Amino acid sequence: MSYNLWFGNFNGDVEPSNNLKRSFKSAKNNSPIPFNISELGMKVLGGDYYNLLRKTAIEVAEERVEKELKSDDKYVIALVKALEELEEAINTLKEKKEDLEVVRETEVIGEFIEGISSLEKLKSKVEKEIEAVMERIAPNLVEIASPKIGAKLIERFGSLENLAKAPASKIQIIGAERSLYKALARLRKGKEAKMPKHGIIFMHGFVRNLPKSKRGKMARFLAAKISIASKIDFFRGELEEGLYESLKNRYEELRRT
Template identity: 40%
Template sequence: MIELNTNVLGTFALKNGRIIKRIQLPRDPRRLAEKLIEAEKAPCDEELQLISYLRETGIKSVKVRDPERFSGYKLGIELVEDKRPTDPLRIASDLGISDNEFTELLFKTNLEITRIKLREIDRDQIIIQAIASLDELEESINRLMKRLREWYSLNFPELDLLVKKHELYAKIVSSDLQNLDPGLLEKINRAREETLGIEFSERDRDAVESLSKSILQIYDTKERIEKYIEKTMPEIAPNISALAGPVLGARLIALAGGLERLSTLPASTIQVLGAEDAFFKFLKTGKRPPKHGVIFQLPEIRSAPKDKRGKISRAFAAKLAIAARMDRFRGEFGGDKLREDFLKKVESLK
């Protein structure tokens, strides 16, 4: 049977280890590394060209490394897993390439492959840092808002009851009343006339307004980082991003310690990521284990009846495990299909 073999020397059609047809790959180690990384997850153009050539010559079946790489391609030829591919050194010998030449090219190419993959890991770590920053900004906002509400309530305690949203409260304190709901503005003005708070001097008011403006700047920074995550996540983990949403997907990667680790976790572990305290309490006391961790942020889980949340969480975690493996090994994009299947499962549980 004909063998399709791609290595640093090129893409080959071989019969009994002998070259029938060869397509040269780039000789530059950097470009060659990019081509070989491409061929790890899907067939490269050279492989598709050779398969087309073999089909036209009447070949019905071909041995290939990892036939799964070719899924989704209409090739018109049967692919059989090649469990014993031809040694590239033998191919090099047939081409008149010395062992030293081959070893040098292999070393340089593998070095470039390592560099490229390390950069991918760095991107993974960047998104983890972005999520950590987002969490710290949220904590800062909550702490400072507590202080702002206590401070401004000395002057206008009624506002604390009228406005529950932190960002809106900070805008009102900073004297930013643009786009404020007319009905709420009327309530605020009426409450201000009858307030039980103490009078603030101009210096007091300047100080509290300064704090509120600083909080609004943190909100702006938080929004910028969220937008950064929303744009970056589809590049790093497109399937996870499509299934879970960019921010929740990034949070799951961070909780797992990276995309590679997330791709190795079983669905049962993914389901309770972020609920470690509750899980340890279950182990210690024997009380009911948590049904979900941070994935509770998903609207389909959060809005579901309590008796359905466990099943929906399990269904989502199972899909997430698949998405993580697809992203880790740079497989074909299937995030939209995973999302669609998950939503169908949610509907069936209603």
């Protein structure tokens, strides 16, 4: 058996690494190592073992963190766009398949079904990836808004930073711009107008599950909490206990009254 250790390779003997950063990055093994690597390492590196380990760990982590901080929300945005395209493609294909079914029974239909199911698999993969990345970069947003809505908001605002700096009122209606401008135009002409109450955040269960008359209140509250969540995510990045609690309480309150 050969093992990849941060200070070199082991298969009976240690072949010391000549580049600790590189061997640290590739110190992966499929199964647990049956001996204690620090004991072996001290034989190779002597009393300097922990010093070198710590130094290498810090250097590697520093590089990776910087890289990730730069590219994470771009990655989410690209994933959301890909997801939207996939959803649309799946819908279109399903429609076309039904059109075909009406006209003629043909083997082509079977191929359509296959194609659709493989796209659906891809779609669920993309969704899982969005969840995983969102969990890392915006845990509070995930908790308050769900990974999907959170990711869509980041996509719409262009970055987590922009979302964190946006006013809650904008978060509340983003995704409903068309009806907003329509309403504003009517108001300008002195006519009565219905302002949109929610855009993307309408997908949230707490908004959707309430009767129409209460959705506006819930949407406003939710948008305010999303605003706070995204600020914590952007500036601190750690989960804040109790944020979800107040959202749920408000929902229960609106549901009862």
